[in-house]
Structures are given as structure tokens and as C-alpha cells.
Amino acid sequence: MSVDHKIQTGQQGDKAAAPSGNGREQMIIFTVGEQRYCIPILRIREIREFESPTYLPHCPPYVEGAINIRGNIVTVVNLAQYLGTAWQEDNERRVVIIIEGSTSRATCGLLVDSVIGITDIVLDEIQPISVDGGAAELSGLVSIGERVIRILQLDTLLARLLGADVISAAG
């Protein structure tokens, strides 16, 4: 993943902790329920309004369904279900973030409650989360100001969608 791209300070990003240079990465912050999460901005293809997807048979509970993005069938994941947290009822600001795998060309959509903004994250400040099973939903934690933000492990999610991990995903 490239980190030496042009640094842009996000509107709501933490400017004090954002000296430009290497070893940092721009992330987009969003909320799911009461929690804040972030993902690298370079993995994002687009953000669009939530539209009712087509149900996919035999899908795990966190799969909302499939939508059409310019001729491609893209699966939408309900992140609240996936992460096991509650989601906000009657939320008008729900959006779908379309992301792309780092190695595979697979894409999927993440249904989130709202997008907060963009921030610069110093990679050294990320506290890794070690999980015995290996396939973790999160790749690390990072503190911005007083809040702890969770970094989503996208490749695990994509691998589960593609069926590499069907049994554990269903369990």
C-alpha cells in the first residue's frame, strides 16, 4: 500500500498530529452505531447513497445484498451486523462506501451510518491487535484526540465474501 502519496489534510482531520512525510496514511473515518472506524482512503473507490439491494440467497446475515455499480454486481455488507454492534435506527445519512481489495480486484460496499471525515494517521502510532485465529475483523487501534478509532481489516472481509472462509463466517 503506498504511503508516499500527496498528503491532504482532511477537513475534520487532526491537524496537530499531521506533519507531512512518510510513514503516514490517509484514512477515512466513519461511524457504525456508536463506534468510529477507519479505512485507508486509497482503498475507496466511491461513496454513494444507500439504495435497496437485491437479496442474495443463502447469504450470511451481514450481507445486505447486491447492487449494480456501472454494470458490476457488488455485494453490500452491513458493517453493524458484521462487527456485531447495534446500528442507528432511522438514519437518513446511511451511505455505502465502495472499497477494493489490496491484491484481488474484488470490490464490495460497506453500509455505514455516517462518514465523519479524513485524517492522517502515523503508522507507528497504530496499536496492532493480535488475534490467535489470524482472521480478525480489525487490524489495529489508533487514538486521535481522546477517541480510540478502530482500523477495519478489509482483506479479511473480502476473503469472507469470496467464500474463502465460509464456515467460520457463517458461525
Added chain:
Amino acid sequence: MSDVMDDILKIFFEECDELLPELERGLGELSADVSDPETINAIFRAVHSVKGGAASFGLERLVRFAHVYESALDCLRSGQVKPDQTIIKTFFMAMDVLSDLVAEAKQTGDAVADDRIDDNLGKLEEIIGTSKDEAAPAQAEESAVPEGFVPVTVDLGAFDFDEPAEEEAATAAEPLIVTFRPHADLYSRGDDARNLLLGLKALLPEDQAQNMEVTCHRQTLPPLADASVDEGYLQWVVRLPTGATGPTEADIQAVFDWVSDVCDLTITQGEAPFEDDTQPEVEAAIEEPEPEPEPEREAEPLPQQQAAVAPTATSVPAASTKQTRKQEQHASIRVDTGRIGMLMDMVGEMVIGQASLESALFQQGGTQDQELLKRLAVLKTLTRDIQEAVMAIRAQPVRHVFQRMQRVVREASGLAGKDVRLILEGEETEIDRTLIENLTDPLTHMLRNAIDHGIENPAARQEAGKPAQGTIRLSARHRSGRILIEIQDDGGGINSQRVLQTAIKRGIVSPDAVLDENEINELIFAPGFSTAEAVSDLSGRGVGMDVVRQAIQNLGGRVTIKSRPGKGTLFTLSLPLTLAVLDGMLIECRGSVVVVPVSSVVELVTVNVKEDVYHLPDGSHVVSIRSRCIPLIYLGDELTLPREMNDMTGPNHMGRAGEEDQLMVLVVENEAGARAALVVDGVRDQAQVVIKSIEKNYRPIKGVSAATILGDGSVSLILDVSTLIVSATKRVDTRALEQVAARIA
């Protein structure tokens, strides 16, 4: 750098894929007793280009074989050998070896056995051998050299010769005079006269090297203002001292072997005929012998090499016009199929966008603006035209797969000890590329079957009053938006009694079944059916015609069979023109719209829940339609579709076919003839839908083969009827189903 080479190598293999079919087609035309020089040239060019390309990548085995092959073809080209059946057969066999060698180099095929190569080389050399005797007088004529050249002596000191230029008495034997004139093509291949001179020098023993005399004739060089930069004007005369250790004429020929088609060459013993006229004028360093800038060097071989140049007389204008014409014939570009796919996707989106624009306009109470409507109609036509044009890009003539079948027939008939001729018709018929790729296996299997089981032994054929040589006709044509491929043999037809007995023996039909001729013929498509008593190399490996039918059905096609005992068998494959679209029935189920391929739909009927539906002890259901029992599939449950909020139907998941106790069922059939009834809520439409992969971004879904995008931009799933039927029939008691199957068969 290695990446660049890999890319070039890839281009070379792509070219081989084009050249080899061309070679095959050319050889096929030879069989017709017409030896059109253009055809022979095309054959020669193909082999030559393969050789040239292979040489630049150091593919030794390929080069060695192609070289001998080329030499043999050269004898044919020069008319020294007449293409009789044996020779053509040898050329065909050699072509098979050549394409296997290409596959070997590509690492897509197994290594070719050395003895097979040697065997074929031997046969090719036989052809060359026979031609040599007849060739002697012809070569004498070629030694005429254009007169009046002004030779230019070249200082060999500037020519990498490290030995000091010592004057020494000429050897006792007469020197060999080598006169050569490179054509422009030699330079355009990236070769150089210098390489030839170095090659000649290498023939000489070290102490003789300085005795080589090189003269450059620039008689034909026009004034610089008139000189074309792309032409070669210079002629070289080389005096090679001979002697006990000196080079022979054959050695010299070998040096020029690579360029024989783009370079005039004369070898004479003794003084050159024009020696008296020579007036050495200019001493030139050999580093800059050409007045023209050297054409850009290309590592890849030129596909359209001007191969057929007569040894002495070359009319330059004629050659260049010929070249232009050739290039026009093959004006094409290579495009990554991924890009075309992308274009298709975007055009698909454009169609949807156009449709949604139209519906938005009409939803607002319908616009009265005539001008707007007119322009919308123009846009609509244009969109459709673009869609068709993009589809056409993917279309290719079936020739590519048909040509390959010649080899299949050749090999199969060789193995079976039968003489079979394959006639191709309608090779120019175009179908989608993906279809072409997927047709090879089923066609191969069907042709092998036709040879193994259809065509009789030559003796049996003559007894039946037929020619000893069997004929298989493979034809393609368009008919009402589909493509029909027919495979017709003039063999013995299907022995229905034997087929029936085998089917009974294998338990495919019950012994007391009464079947008509057609139903019996259909049995050969049943899984596990094979009439061959002994498993032969050709067919009868247990994967018989059922695999063929499966493959064709996967392509959205159908296979039908007609057989006349003693006269032959006709298989007809009916295929869609493209795999990208499908004729689908849009059905509603619990508020979702799903697509069922029309090809698998048998009928749509309404059944009475109380009278026609039976509950089986294991919880599954069957429905009786015209007293035939068919497993019932509640599509909503099968696909775990979420229940609608306003869905008032009870726990029996009944559809909403209007009245109480009524169920609307769609009867579908898979390739094996097994049926199932899908409970649906209604039928919305029938439409051509564009097939989209789900598996690119998601795992495979049981019961769903793909998805599509409807006119309103929403995603709809395409049912995999085959899997649905299999899963339904597994639940139902298998014995009951066998009875069902037996009744269907």
C-alpha cells in the same frame, strides 16, 4: 528487460496462433490438387515466420524442425516436387509436430518426443532429397548475374579482422565467387550484409581469412536524391579462396540460408563473369556500406514477410504493391479481451441509462415536446447500434475452431485405421469469442465419436457400396438469431437395437420400456452410456455424449440427433450467438424478480393445492401435472428470500396465483430431461438479459448461476435450473424419481 522480452515472446506465440491455422488452411487447399502459387507462398511464409521468430528467442528445437520443414516446402514452392497425397500428408504430420513444438515452447503442451521429431524430419528430408536430383539443371540458370556493375573494393581492415592484412599468393584451387544482393526486406528484418560477410569469413580457416576479397558494387545505386531510403541497392562480390580446408558451396549456401528469400545469391567457381569490367573506384569502410539509413530493428518477426521473391529478378514496385495489398487484407489490431469486456459493460450501462431517462420523461405525465421525443428516439437507435457494434467486435469466424478439427480427424482416423475426409462449410460464420473457445472440446469429442462409432471400416464400407473413404461434413450457419452447427457423417448410423440393449444393461431404462427410434437415439446422451465394447483410445472413456450435451447446454445450446441406418448420422448443435446475453423469463417471487433461462422452461401451469400437491413423508412435495409426478420447489424457500411484510400467505408458502388453493408453477427441465416445478408468484416479462458474474465479487451461490441488471438498474438473479432440479430430486425419494425418469426417457 526480461519483461519486454516476455511481452515480445507473447506476441510471437500469438502470431504462431495465427500462422499455424493459416498453414493448416493452406495445406488443406493443396489437397484439392490445385497448387496455386499464392497458397504455397502462404504456407511457406507461415513456416518461415515461425522459424524466424523462434530463432530470435533461441527456441532451438523449434528452429531446427521449422528449418527442415521450410526447406521441404521450398522444394514445393520452386516446383521441384509436386504435391501428391503422400507429400501433403507428410506436410500435415509435420505441421502437427510444429504446433506441438510451439506448445512445448509456450509450456502449454507436453514435451514432444524426440523420435517423433526425427521421424518427421526424416520424411521431410526425403522430400528434399528427391527434389535435389531434379533441381540441378534449374540452378545453373540462376547463375546469371546482372552486368555492368561497378565494384567497390572494401577495406577488410576495418571489418573486425584482427589478423594483419598480409599479401599472400592465392591458393591453388579456383576461388569461389559469391555474389549477393540483399533486398530491402533483409534490412527490415534487422539483418545486415555485414553479418553475411562475417559468416562467410567464419567459413575460412584462420590463416586464410585475410585472403577473402570483398567488393561492393553500387551500380544500381541511383543518385542520392532519387534513392529510396527503404530500398537496398548494393551488391556484394566476395572471393573466397578454396582449398583442402576451404569452404564448399554447401557451406556458403548455409550462411545465406536464413536470408535466402530476401537476398539474391550466386555462387560460381573461378572468376566472376563481370570481373573484366571491374573498376575499383572508392574504398569504403564496411561499417557504413548502405546509403540508406538502416530501418528500425525489430525483434519480432514481421508477419507479412515478402517471402516469395524469385532468386534473380525482383521488380521493386511490384513487390511493394503486393506487400501493401497483403497488409490491407490483414488490417487488424490486437485488443485485450478485458478491455472489450469493459466496453461491453459500459455500453450496457448506457442502455440502462437511456431507458431510465425515457421512463423518467414519461412518468411525469408524458412530455408533449415533440422535438425532445424525436431526439430521444435518435439516441435510442444510436445506443442500440453501438451495442450491436460492440458485440460484433467479440465475434469471430468459427474457422478458428473448425480448422483445428482437421487435425482431430486426421489423428483419430489414423488411430482407428479408417480413411476419413473432413469437409468444412461456413467457416466464415461468426459467433462470440467465448463460444468459440468453449466449442473445441465438444466438437472434438463428437468428431472422434463419429470416426470411432459412425464411420465403418473401409472393407465394410465397400461391401455396403460406399466409397472406402468416409466423409464427415462440419458446417456452420446462422438461423434466426442462433447458430447451427451440423456434424454429418456417412457412416452406418445408430444401431438402435444395440443402443437400447446397452441402455437396459446399464440400467438407464427399464427392460420393459417402449421407446420410439428418436427416444432411443437420445439415449446416447444419457450419463454413463457408452456402446464401445472395449474402451478405445478414441472414445468410450465413459465420458461420452452426456458430457457433450452438458457442455453445449452450458453454452445455452441444444443438441439434436438424426440417424438413418446405413446412411449416416446428423448431429445438430443450436447455439446462441453470444454468451453475454440470455433469453430470460422474468418471474416474481416474494417481491423479488428472478430470471429463468427460457431454454429450460417447459410450461407455466396453475395447479390446485388440495388436489394436485402431495406431501411426502420426508417433508418434501411433489405435484402431479397431467398425471406425471414432478418434485415441487418453493422457490422463495429454496432461495431463502425474505418474506414480504404484506405477504399474507400462510405457513405453506403458497404463491399468489389469484385464487385460494391455486399455485402457479413453472415447469423447468434440465439437460438430462429431469423436471421440477417452481412455485412462483407471477410472470412479469420475457427479455434478453445481459449476463453478469456474481463470483467476481462474491462466492458462488447455490441455485444461482449469475446475475443481470434490469431496465431500472436493479440487480436480478439468474437461476441455475440444473442445480435446483438436482437438489430437489435428491430430497425426493430416489426410487420414485427413477420411475419419473424412466417415464420421461
